[in-house]
Amino acid sequence: MLRWMPMLLLLAGCAPAPRAGAPLKPEPVDAVGLHNVFRLSDNVFTGSMPEDERSFESLQLLRIQTIISVDGAPPDVDGAESFGLRYVHLPIGYDGVPEDRAKAIAKAIRDLPGPVYIHCHHGKYRGPAAAAAALRCLEPNHSAASLVAYLKLAGTDERYRGLFAAVQRAPATLDDATVEFPSRVPVADLVTRMVEIDETWDRLKKQPMAANAIVLLEQYREMKRATPERDERFQTYLAEALDAATELEANLRAGADPAAVIQRTANACTACHAVFRDNRVSSPP
């Protein structure tokens, strides 16, 4: 038995060592008018949605040629065009990066003029996950651990399990199929409503005024009318959100300190998302 040992050791020595996955090395970048900007490679950047001229100028300074939005909001295609930038709209939810989407984004990175800038709304959750899943299709050797570390660095909360799963599963193989790179696609009604509610909420946080609270209240009422098919649990969360917005509007109109009810309104968003948005996993590893 013993005399076989050197031979076995020799054989083991010949086997190629498994290649350790090359880590992704994201670098934070300061850019006026944008947040959470990271440079992932010479060709790929991620960050928040460009919202004004300053943000498009910043993208020009970074020499970006193509912007890829994975957000539900309609991209400002004309604004981007006036800065010579092309927009591609490939939206995803919070439940994961569907394999086809990861491939389409990977092909956009590979085939469209670069560098590309990939964004969601804040540049913290969906954009980083989509970019990481796509990069892994192009570079399967990227270690999953470093992609997870990048998501955490960008600010992705652990509760977005579907997004974490998407960067850890086996990367999709790129095929020869051609994909469309549309500049703006329609999204589901609920996503559109949420994008609008989110804008109102941003305004309310900056200017806590009854006029803004009434818009939120109307948007929730409209959402209730439009989602009769959703289950009782969803309706309970929506009812709480409606109640909170009603109280907020009354409170602001009366000129009372709104801190507590603003918190209640914010909690209503988080509570519903925790059940119906964040914790879904569409693409297990």
Ligand code: HEC
């Ligand atoms: C009663 C439930 C409910 C409430 C209340 C709610 N949301 Fe949502 N929200 C959802 C669901 C469900 C989705 C995921 C939709 C999808 O991807 O299909 C979502 C998605 C979103 C999105 C992502 C849109 C995109 O680009 O895909 C944003 C932003 C958002 N909500 C903001 C808010 C804010 C801000 C509030 C509170 C002021 C709020 N939501 C209150 C259920 C809710």
